[in-house]
Structure formats: C-alpha cells, structure tokens
Amino acid sequence: MMIYGYMRVSTDGQSFDSQKVLLSKHHCDKIFSEKSSGVKPRKELNKLLGILKEGDSLVVTRLDRLGRTLKELLSIVELLSQRGVNFISVIDKIDTSTSIGRLFFHINAAYAQFERERLVSRTKEGLDAAREAGKKLGRKPGLTDSAKRKAEYAAALYKNTTHSISELCEIVEVSRATLYKYLRIKGAIS
Known part of the structure; x- marks a missing residue:
C-alpha cells in the first residue's frame, strides 16, 4: 500500500512549494509533479495513474489540481474507485474511503465546474466589451x-x-x- 501525491501548476511563474508542504503532511511515499496548462497532455499524471493499484492512495491539494473539467475529474475518480484506490483532496477535505467523502467529492466537483464556467463566461463578456469599445486585443500584427x-x-x-x-x-x-x-x-x- 503506497501513498502517492500529485502536484500541478499551470504556469512557469507558479511554485510547487505550498502544494509540497500540504502533501508532505500526508506522508506521501512518492510525489509526482508537473507544469501543465489547460490543454497540454499531463504525462506525469498518466504515469501515476498507470502505477496505482488496489490499496494505494492518491493525495492532491485541491480538486482542480487533478482534473480540469468535471467530466475529467469524475472519470479519474471513477477509475481510482474501480481499482480500489483511495482519493484524498486535502483543502477540499475529501476522502473517498468513506461514503460521506464520496458524496462531498461529487458536490465539490460540480461546484468547481460551475465556478470554472462562470470564470470563462466573465472572461468572454470582458473581451466582448473591450472589442465593442474599440480596443485591440491579442498580439500586435506582424512577426516577432x-x-x-x-x-x-x-x-x-x-x-x-x-x-x-x-x-x-x-x-x-x-x-x-x-x-x-x-x-x-x-x-x-x-
């Protein structure tokens, strides 16, 4: 039975430090980390998912570190469940080894997806308003x-x-x- 940690940051400017501190409190035997934006494949996560087996635990700091969409998150947690792997999200206080933990996971995952969709919507509205105001968006035309x-x-x-x-x-x-x-x-x- 192994305890694995998984950390992810989206940009080069972000640090793993805070995630590392939280994961170390859960006595992870091995921690996988990667820098990956919303669209790039996550090689370290795929490697980790490939080695998890029954009785192991996967610890993340927050739900959004594991999955970028509700569908992806539910798919990963379902895979973990089928393999008999426990899932723990530290900040969200989720532990899928209990029935209440599984319920709380589904509620939090739905809320995280809702928040992401709101953010995308607000960003789009802001860009539309800027365009209507005549502001130029994006990179300057021409070559670098x-x-x-x-x-x-x-x-x-x-x-x-x-x-x-x-x-x-x-x-x-x-x-x-x-x-x-x-x-x-x-x-x-x-």
Whole structure:
C-alpha cells in the first residue's frame, strides 16, 4: 500500500512549494509533479495513474489540481474507485474511503465546474466589451524579431538555392504553411 501525491501548476511563474508542504503532511511515499496548462497532455499524471493499484492512495491539494473539467475529474475518480484506490483532496477535505467523502467529492466537483464556467463566461463578456469599445486585443500584427530573422533566411535560401520546399522547412525549422507565409511576406512568392 503506497501513498502517492500529485502536484500541478499551470504556469512557469507558479511554485510547487505550498502544494509540497500540504502533501508532505500526508506522508506521501512518492510525489509526482508537473507544469501543465489547460490543454497540454499531463504525462506525469498518466504515469501515476498507470502505477496505482488496489490499496494505494492518491493525495492532491485541491480538486482542480487533478482534473480540469468535471467530466475529467469524475472519470479519474471513477477509475481510482474501480481499482480500489483511495482519493484524498486535502483543502477540499475529501476522502473517498468513506461514503460521506464520496458524496462531498461529487458536490465539490460540480461546484468547481460551475465556478470554472462562470470564470470563462466573465472572461468572454470582458473581451466582448473591450472589442465593442474599440480596443485591440491579442498580439500586435506582424512577426516577432525571431520570426523576422527566419523569414529573411527562408527567403534568401528560396531565391539562391535549389532546395525543395520540404528541405527548406527542415532547414528553417518551420512548417510548410509558415514557410509559405514567410516567403509571401518577404516577396519571394506571390
């Protein structure tokens, strides 16, 4: 019977420190950690889920560290339940080894999903209001300095060599679509 901890932060600026302190209080035998935004695959979590077996426990600091959506969270906890793995969320005070813990988990998971949807909605409303007010959103048009250098290099190679488009993509280290974009910007093609 092993106790595993799982920590996740969304951005490089965030630290594992507070999560590490809480997990250490639960005497985790091994802690998995990763930096992963909302869309990137979580390799460490997948590795952890692959080794959990009956009698083990999985400890996280908060529900949102384990699952990004209610569906994902419920799916993971169901998988843990099927394998006989206990799930503990420290801050949410959830321990699925008890019936009240399982009930509380479902209530908290639904509330977490509700909060996430509200945040997404408020963000969208704010962006819509900014657009209506005439504010420019997003990155400034044009190429970054790095992209400008690559575009110049790509155009020079295109004009002065007999490399194929595929070879140029490999040399410049860009996709075919990006290469064509660079060549159009630099006037090498129309």
